[in-house]
Amino acid sequence: TAGGIFGGLYGYLVQLYLKAIGFDSRAIGLLAMANILCCMILSIPFGLLGDRFGRRNSMLLGCVSIFASVMLLLAFREFPFLLVSFILLGVGNSSFNVLLQPLYASHFEGEEMDKAFGVMGFVSLASNALGSLLGYIPPALMSFQGLSLAEAYWATIAWSSLSLYIALAALLMVRPDKPTGRSFNRGLESKGILYRFSLLNILIGLAAGMFIELATYFLSVKFKVESPSIGMLYFSTSISGALANMAVPQVSRRLGTSGGITAGLILVLPLHLSVAVAPTFPIAAASYIARTSVMNITMTLLSSLMMRMTVDRERAKVNSFISLVSMASRGLGTAFGGTLM
Template structure:
């Protein structure tokens, strides 16, 4: 599957995939873990907002830092920050320690993704970029599915051994530290790529390109922040289901998304990246509108899985498409700014979502659908003329 890639690209993709087991694991489990620690929905929203806003700040710093340190050292710095942050979240001695943990994980989030995307795009041939991003995403998502099952079943198993709920969730959440056990050694094994230019020429065309990618991302980030962090709790509150039952929804979501992503490059070759992205996002938006009216857990789970696949499976294509517009020294900065827009708005959305869910279990989905529809229309308008271009 990866024989055509170089050694460093294989190591990077492999370590990312295995690490993803515990990244999605922690994302899925975190709301339940915080509830077990005694925090309410508003407090959970505030913690998520802290993490995402700090992440947004470090998305802006990701490019300048990588121009000084290089992609590999920046990713290592990110990993050590994330490891420390997760450790503080596991300890959770008090609210201040937990708050510091969210701060450090936000820093990790902000530095990691722009530099991973930029680094991977430089390690693979230009003509294989869409394929490499999709394979990286697909493999990582398959490992994600295993993490979701583990997160769903281990707390119940531990409480069955007469452990207190808080202790069971804390032990389970501590496994999130394993992400860095795989990632840090891998980053020590790979070589960095050469960035010849250490300064970015901030011309008008560059700024416009970044803004065209950033504005749709900001709208999607706001919409996602309103609903996505609360989805596992939504299924529990709406249908009264157990954590184990809910985990199966997220398992099938990740499994189907991972398998489907391997075929996505063929669709892109046939129809072009812009048409594929907007078609998938548009369909996902429609499903969000009807989602709150669904009365049964099984059907709601199926619709949520389909919506999540359609919305998320195209992100590696979106990232790869974006990388084709920028020079080597611009990639991390451009991607960082784009994700900063998304992350700042996601942080705002977390607080809005906590408030809206406290009022109604339906309102957040309508708000998110409106924002997704606007983002999809903007992206199509900005980039449809580039749909057939080879970059």
């Protein structure tokens, strides 16, 4: 929860802070690219590290990297230091993207995993939504403390970074998983699962990248809306998605895990299309919220099924490769979608 609150705020506030201290879109784009590339490059290495030395132990490295990244951002305004900051952020993001689900799954078995992943999705989205609301703090600091825009953003990031200590303490309290102690061999018992889920995630990533990554731009251009409307849409989407995740156990019991995934993928297509053809912003927003909620349930069930079918000692390794192909396909989809738009 602490990490989700910080991530919900930091994810968009850092770009506004960089803009306020004088960086243009090109520089901000390069910094964001450094984070993404580092996250992709380290996906498989973190999977190997997690399976050999323990997922919790490897995630501690990621947590320290994120903390160091934020400290560099707060201490320096020169581009080279900020570049190192975003590279370290990529290290931390990669560790959590790859290892959090396998570590979480190691504490559950069988059908209870659907319920556990539903709760995890709810907590993640709810804490992100709460973090996004903290964006009202900078204007308050400017009004009541007389800070400049850049100073208000800096102070908000600095104070919110204290939540990283809570996240680190919570991670230390998690019972360590047992490392396999194996060498980094190429053999995989879960090859079939890896190939099938990779293909499915590639298709989902391409579709999501073509539109979801550019949804802000699309909605703003088509309906002439700006940050207040877009911000409220994303807040509503997070709340709706969090509540939808609580329905995962019911969907699983009624339709089965595979049936729920299939039904979700079928239902999401008309919702996806309705966003594109909606005549007004409220209709597009309602379709977008519904589409995201259905997709959250689908992806939660998909993650649960993958973890359940994968041999425990190989979960981090398999998840690392799937994370890599998912990010790559999402990036390709974004480039293609931008060209189409």
